[in-house]
Amino acid sequence: MDPVRLIEIKEDIHADNERVASDLRSRLAQQGTFLVNVMSAPGSGKTQTILRTIEELRDSLEFGVIEADIDSVVDAETMAAHGIRAIQLRTGGFCHLDASMVKRGIDEIGLEGLDVVIIENVGNLVCPAEFDTGALKNVMILSVPEGDDKPLKYPLMFSVCDVLLINKIDYLSLSDFDRDAVRERVLRLNPNIQIFEISAKTGAGVKEWAAWLGREARRCIEA
Amino acid sequence: MDPVRLIEIKEDIHADNERVASDLRSRLAQQGTFLVNVMSAPGSGKTQTILRTIEELRDSLEFGVIEADIDSVVDAETMAAHGIRAIQLRTGGFCHLDASMVKRGIDEIGLEGLDVVIIENVGNLVCPAEFDTGALKNVMILSVPEGDDKPLKYPLMFSVCDVLLINKIDYLSLSDFDRDAVRERVLRLNPNIQIFEISAKTGAGVKEWAAWLGREARRCIEA
Numbered sequence: 001m002d003p004v005r006l007i008e009i010k011e012d013i014h015a016d017n018e019r020v021a022s023d024l025r026s027r028l029a030q031q032g033t034f035l036v037n038v039m040s041a042p043g044s045g046k047t048q049t050i051l052r053t054i055e056e057l058r059d060s061l062e063f064g065v066i067e068a069d070i071d072s073v074v075d076a077e078t079m080a081a082h083g084i085r086a087i088q089l090r091t092g093g094f095c096h097l098d099a100s101m102v103k104r105g106i107d108e109i110g111l112e113g114l115d116v117v118i119i120e121n122v123g124n125l126v127c128p129a130e131f132d133t134g135a136l137k138n139v140m141i142l143s144v145p146e147g148d149d150k151p152l153k154y155p156l157m158f159s160v161c162d163v164l165l166i167n168k169i170d171y172l173s174l175s176d177f178d179r180d181a182v183r184e185r186v187l188r189l190n191p192n193i194q195i196f197e198i199s200a201k202t203g204a205g206v207k208e209w210a211a212w213l214g215r216e217a218r219r220c221i222e223a
Numbered sequence: 224m225d226p227v228r229l230i231e232i233k234e235d236i237h238a239d240n241e242r243v244a245s246d247l248r249s250r251l252a253q254q255g256t257f258l259v260n261v262m263s264a265p266g267s268g269k270t271q272t273i274l275r276t277i278e279e280l281r282d283s284l285e286f287g288v289i290e291a292d293i294d295s296v297v298d299a300e301t302m303a304a305h306g307i308r309a310i311q312l313r314t315g316g317f318c319h320l321d322a323s324m325v326k327r328g329i330d331e332i333g334l335e336g337l338d339v340v341i342i343e344n345v346g347n348l349v350c351p352a353e354f355d356t357g358a359l360k361n362v363m364i365l366s367v368p369e370g371d372d373k374p375l376k377y378p379l380m381f382s383v384c385d386v387l388l389i390n391k392i393d394y395l396s397l398s399d400f401d402r403d404a405v406r407e408r409v410l411r412l413n414p415n416i417q418i419f420e421i422s423a424k425t426g427a428g429v430k431e432w433a434a435w436l437g438r439e440a441r442r443c444i445e446a
Binding site: 043074170 | 265293294295316346347348349366369373375376377378379391397
């Protein structure tokens with residue numbers, strides 16, 4: 001396994017993010033690579049969810065991961081330790097990824113042999129929701145301990161995502177998290193969102209979510 | 224109880240934030256009001272912690288709360304329901320508070336009769352750490368389910384705070400959260416930080432943290 005590669009990103013926010021995102025999406029479609037952007041608050045379990053998901057699908061699909069962090073490389077090291085091709089974007093204070101940053105990550109990781117690239121965005125429910133990364137699908141994770149009021153407080157994030165993973169359902173017994181209330185609040189913001197309940201720790205529910213991801217990836221690759 | 228007041232904040236980020244923060248701090252010192260800025264990721268338990276803390280101290284100190292949210296008023300409504308003077312700053316997409324926004328909140332809530340004003344910042348471990356709000360003390364909350372790696376990933380937040388509250392210790396039994404590792408990582412970034420372990424749900428540890436806050440507030444008021 002190669003040591004973790006590291007890119008420092010300090011450029012200004014690009015005004016032409018939409019154009020860069022759209023160009024990146026076209027290029028990925030031509031190459032038949034499926035790009036997914038995973039967003040959540042800090043500590044919702046992005047890294048563990050991505051690992052579990054890849055474990056579930058790696059027999060049939062080849063994965064790469066673009067990790068984003070303000071100031072560490074721990075997540076890319078975790079991926080590398082599991083034999084997953086990964087690259088770390090160190091954002092140097094930026095609280096989100098934009099399409100140009102993702103493009104640099106894609107250029108560095110290289111698409112040869114990769115069917116699916118997963119972006120693990122910066123842990124933040126605010127800013128990442130505002131930037132198109134070029135991904136074909138946006139996935140957000142809400143973990144049970146964060147509480148069922150989050151769709152009221154971060155509506156844009158819930159509105160821009162294709163999938164909501166409700167993670168850490170193994171904590172439900174200790175929590176007053178109201179699953180029905182969350183569903184109702186989320187579907188009011190975004191009637192087309194797919195919702196899966198999972199525990200990345202125990203593996204509960206991961207098969208169903210991974211099956212959805214596998215289907216979408218194959219549809220993109222075969223198109 | 225008055226209905227919750229609401230201020231929409233859409234101004235640009237002020238370049239002169241440091242000056243505004245410093246002026247606000249002087250004004251509060253003159254009036255003998257202690258301003259505390261509470262920051263955390265979404266769902267770490269800011270609102271519940273603030274409620275518990277005020278319950279603990281309200282016999283001897285008069286509290287006001289400035290709530291910040293992108294797009295809701297639920298937290299100020301919660302405070303108002305508990306008979307606490309509160310105002311909601313709706314940031315309209317901004318992912319943090321700066322000193323000018325806090326100043327507007329202070330002007331609106333009014334300082335007459337208030338000993339302590341608590342700011343509940345936007346749920347975000349990135350951007351709020353970069354903006355001086357004018358508060359005399361910065362407090363951050365890290366909840367157990369978020370994981371013990373957060374000091375590695377959001378070092379600036381841990382560096383700028385005077386107090387770390389490790390919340391949701393009632394979840395420790397279900398978690399592999401390593402308290403010693405967190406302490407070591409945090410103290411390496413910030414040797415002077417005060418660390419308290421609490422559960423805002425059960426009330427465990429809240430007395431010790433509230434005693435610290437009460438002492439600091441009285442020192443400010445009597446100065």
